[in-house]
Amino acid sequence: MHEPVFILKGNIIYSKNITEFEVCEHGYLVCRDGKVEGVYQTLPFRLGGNPVRDFGDCLIIPGLVDLHVHAPQYSYRGLGMDMELLDWLEVNTFPEEAKFEELDYAEKAYRIFADSMRKSATTRACIFATVHRPATILLMDLMEETGLDTFVGKVNMDRNCPEYIQEETQESADETVEWIKDVLHKKYANTRPILTPRFIPSCTDDLMEELKKIQIRYSLPLQSHLSENPSEIEWVKELCPWSEFYGDAYDRFGLFGADCPTVMAHCVYSDDREIARMKENGVFIAHCPESNMNVSSGIAPVRRFLEEGMHVGIGSDVAGGSTENLFRAMAHAVQSSKLRWRLQDNTLEALKAEEVFYMATKGGGEFFGQVGSFEPGYEFDAVVLDDSRLRHPQPLDLKSRLERMIYLADERDIRAKFVKGQEVRL
C-alpha cells in the first residue's frame, strides 16, 4: 500500500507503558505518511474515504524489535550447544564466520537469514555481520530488499581470534571507514551502519581509539557485548587492568553511550557500578535469554534493570539463541526470570507477559526512535497475527490470546507485516 492514509481493522494490542496492554477490540489503526495517526474504536468520520483492510478477528500488534542478532551465525542455529561462550566462539563461531570472506557463500547464507527475518514478526533489528566488508555490504543489500528497518555492523576484531579472521588494527579502522562510505553512498531507505567492535577481548585499545574517531566523524551508533559470562569478565579485567568494570573498558574510549546510542547485549553480570554507568549514559540492554541458557551464561537481572528505569529490549542472539522468533525469546525471558527468582535471588520478581511484550516492542523500539507502539506519531510498524491455528474450546479475551502467542506463535501465524507504513512481502 502506498496510499498516504490507510487503515487496518482488527483487534489492536500494544504497550504504552510496561505494566499493561492497551487493547482496542475490533478497532481501527490509522497510518498516515508512515506514522501512526491513531487507534480508534469507531472510525472518525473525516477518515471515511480511506482504504480499510479488515483483518477480521486477527490480532494487530506493533512489529517486534530484535536488539541483538548475528546474521552469519544463522547457518548453525540449534547446533553445537555444548560449550560455554569462549570455547563456543573458538569452535563454532570463528570457523563459520571466516567463510564469509567468500561472497558466494555469504550470499547463500545471508539470503537464508534475510528470508527468515522477512517472514518473522520482526520489523527492526540490530545485526552483527562479520569482519568482511564486501559480505557486510551484501547483507545490507539483502536486508534492504526485505523491507525491514535495520542497523547492520561490520565486525571489528584485531586480537585474540584465529589469524584467518583477525584484522590488523589499522586495516580494521580503514575497512570500517570504507564500508561506511560505501553504504552511505548507497542511500538505503531502511538500512544503516552501526559500529560493531565484537567485544573488548577482540579489540585492542588502539582500535577502540580509532573507532571513537570514526564514530565522531560519522555520528554512528554502536553495538557490542557486555558482561555475558564469568570467564569473559575475568579476561576483560586482565586485558584492561585500568578498567573499573567491564563497561568502563568501553567508556574510557567514549564508546559506552555517552555520545551516541549504544546497545550492549547480555549484561548478565552487570554490577552496581556498571548499572549506574549504563543508566547515566542511556545504554540500551539487549536481553538475550535463550542464548544465556544455551551458552550456560546465567540469567540477567532484568527486573532490576526495569526497576532502575533503564532501556531494555530483547535479542534473539542467533546463534547463541536458536531462533529468530522473538515470541520464543519473550517466553524464554519470562521462564528464565522465574528460575532466577527461584534459584538465585527471590527479591527480584519474575517477569510478566506485559513486561516482556513491552521490551520486545517499545522497549527495544526506542533505539530506533519512536518505534514499537501505536501511540500517535510512532512509526507505523505493525504485525497482523492470525491465531486460529491454536484451537481452543473456550472463549478467550484478547490479552489471553496475546499471552498464548508469546508461548506458541511462529511465522505461520503472520498474516501481514508493515514497516514504516510499507507492507512487507511475506
Place this chain on the structure above:
Amino acid sequence: MHEPVFILKGNIIYSKNITEFEVCEHGYLVCRDGKVEGVYQTLPFRLGGNPVRDFGDCLIIPGLVDLHVHAPQYSYRGLGMDMELLDWLEVNTFPEEAKFEELDYAEKAYRIFADSMRKSATTRACIFATVHRPATILLMDLMEETGLDTFVGKVNMDRNCPEYIQEETQESADETVEWIKDVLHKKYANTRPILTPRFIPSCTDDLMEELKKIQIRYSLPLQSHLSENPSEIEWVKELCPWSEFYGDAYDRFGLFGADCPTVMAHCVYSDDREIARMKENGVFIAHCPESNMNVSSGIAPVRRFLEEGMHVGIGSDVAGGSTENLFRAMAHAVQSSKLRWRLQDNTLEALKAEEVFYMATKGGGEFFGQVGSFEPGYEFDAVVLDDSRLRHPQPLDLKSRLERMIYLADERDIRAKFVKGQEVRL
C-alpha cells in the same frame, strides 16, 4: 500399510545407549509384524520382495514418548503463567477441569488435544484426564482413533480441592472401578487405563488404600506427581506426618512402583532417600523442564538420576508446559540443566543432545515395554522428519541435523508416523 513386512528407507538415527546416537545413512528400517526386524545399510537379499517406502534424505527416528501430559489443560496452554503450582491449580486448573463434567465441552476440548497429539512426533503418552468418568472414556475413544499408544487415567481427588470438582472417597473408588470395567470392555487396541491419584494433597489415606486394592485387582500401572514445588512438599509433610519423605507417602500404600509400573512427574526436589527408594522400586521419572520453569518450580537434578541409572523420560506436562511438542521439551531439558549447573550445582554437568534424545525415546519408552529404539524386537514406532524447511548453506552431518531438530522442529516437519507398525494419518 498392513503388510506384515515393510521397509522405510532414509537416514536412520536412534539410541541404543544414552551416550551416543546410532546412525545409518540412507539405510533400511525393516518392520515385521509391528516390530523392528533390523536396521540395514544394504537391504538383505531375503527381504528384496517387500515394499520399500523411500523417504529420500529425510531423518527417521523412533517415535517420541510423552511421560506426562494433562489432556484437559491443553485448552489453556500458554496461559496464566504467572503463578506457582498451588495457586495455579486453584485459579487455572480446577475451574477448567470442572467443565469436563459436560460431555459436549469435553468432546470439543479433547478433540483438539487428540488432533494435536496425532500431528505431533509423539507416538506414546501417559495422559491425565479429569475426575469425570464419562469424559475420560470419551478421551480414550478419541485417543484410540488417533492410532497413538497411550495410558489414560481418570483422576482421583477427594480432598483439598473446590467442592465442584471434589469426589467423595467411596465415590472416587467406585467410579474408578466402573471406569476400568467400561474401558476393559471396549477392548481398545492402543489405549489402556492407568491409576491416577492426582497427588498426595488431593487424596486421603482412605482413598489411597482403595486405589491399592483396585491396583491389585486389575494389575494397573500408576501415574502421579512428586516433589515438584517447595510449598507442595511442605504441605505433604503436614498431611502425612508419618511419611519419611514425599515419595514415602505413596509407598506406604504400595503405590510407589513396588508392584506395578509407576511414573512420577517432576522430582525436582527428590532427596537422597527419595532417590534411593525410587531406584529400589524402579519408579520412572517424567522430567518436565518447561513446566518446572513456567510454574517457577525449579530444575530437577536429571544428571544425578542418569548417573544413578534410574528410569528417566520426558514429559510435556501441558499445561504447565505450553506445548505438546517434545522437541521443544528436549531443548528445555538441555537449557535448564545448563542453568542448574551455573546457578545451583556445578558438580552436575549439563545434559547433552544425545541424553535428552535418549530420554524422549528409549528412556520413557521403557515404560511401554520394548519401545523407543530401532533395536531388533522393539515395537515399530517411527517418525519421518523432513528438515528441508530449515535451510542452511553448509553441509551438515546427520547428528547435527538431528540436534538442530531438537531446537527447531515442529509438526510441520513430520512426513510420516508409525505406531507398532501402523501408519498414523497425520
